[in-house]
Amino acid sequence: MASIRPHKNGYRVEVCVRGQRDSQVLRTHREAKAWGSARETELLERAAKTPAELHTIREAFEKYRDEVSCHKEGARHEALRLNAFVRDFPRLAALTLAEFDTPHLAEWRDARLEKVQPASVNRDVNLIRNVFTKARKEWKWMEHKPFDGLDLPPDGPPRDRRIHPWKEVRPILRALGYVSGQEPRTKQQEVALAWLVGMRSCMRAAEILRLGSDTLSMKTGVARVKHKMQYVTKRPRVIPLPRRALRLLRVVQHREQCFTVDSASLDTLFRRARDSLMIQNLHFHDSRAEALTRLAREVDVLTLSKISGIRDVKLLLETYYRETPEQIAARIAKPAAASRRPAQ
Incomplete structure (x- = not known):
């Protein structure tokens, strides 16, 4: 029950519900009693809710931006992307974590695909997935996984641009x-x-x-x-x-x-x-891919991985190694032609 005491400006009312405290100074005893009753009911309702019902998508994004992204090398870029979601999709950002689910992600995905390439959407997906993982495992703000069942757009073909x-x-x-x-x-x-x-x-x-x-x-x-x-x-x-x-x-x-x-x-x-x-x-x-393509002729794949810092050999082959089949054919044909020359 609310506690009401005289105050020099009227009456101070204090409420405490399951460890949560609040107080207010009001002009009359009647106003103090009404506020205390209403605030007590509000705190009781809040105490009965799960963390997922209390926190919004916006709050989760802001907490991740201020506590996690800030320690990363790409902090500025992550902050820009998280802020862009809140700015461009205010209705989704206002949803609680309990309300937010796969259909909302699908809505966001489809809207983004109208403006950017699939690769950009997938980069944002990885960031948002990290936010939800942090909220679920460490903050204990949610239990469900909104990305379960979501179809992600396939990445376009890797760049094959060489530098002349x-x-x-x-x-x-x-x-x-x-x-x-x-x-x-x-x-x-x-x-x-x-x-x-x-x-x-x-x-x-x-x-x-x-x-x-x-x-x-x-x-x-x-x-x-x-x-x-x-x-x-x-x-x-x-x-x-x-x-x-x-x-x-x-x-x-x-x-x-x-x-x-x-x-x-x-x-x-x-x-x-x-x-x-x-x-x-x-x-x-493209200079990085050009360097890897050139060095591939001189060193083995493990050395190339060590130089580039790329541990995934598939990524190294499909994304960064850009020698065309015609260039490979022309290169491997040279030793064969040289071996057929008559000895002097």
């Missing part, structure tokens, strides 16, 4: 003002050097930009950089660098930070140079 050394690499380097063998003095020249390093080392753009005196050893030829899953592994990614990549990095090895350009500027400057040359369907990240 004469028609694309040289013009882009020229557009960025790159001079071979010289230390870059502009952001554009740094972008060009980073792209070349990517094509020789299999490194991601974010890993290249982290190279510096404390992460790169020219003596051992090894780089140790932070990566997006380090919050789980607690270890940096150790990258053995090919000789050609080390040769490119010599001009910036004396710097505390090899590259001063940030990730957003790198992407903008590269796209600007590409578009000025009217080169189609070329991404900075």
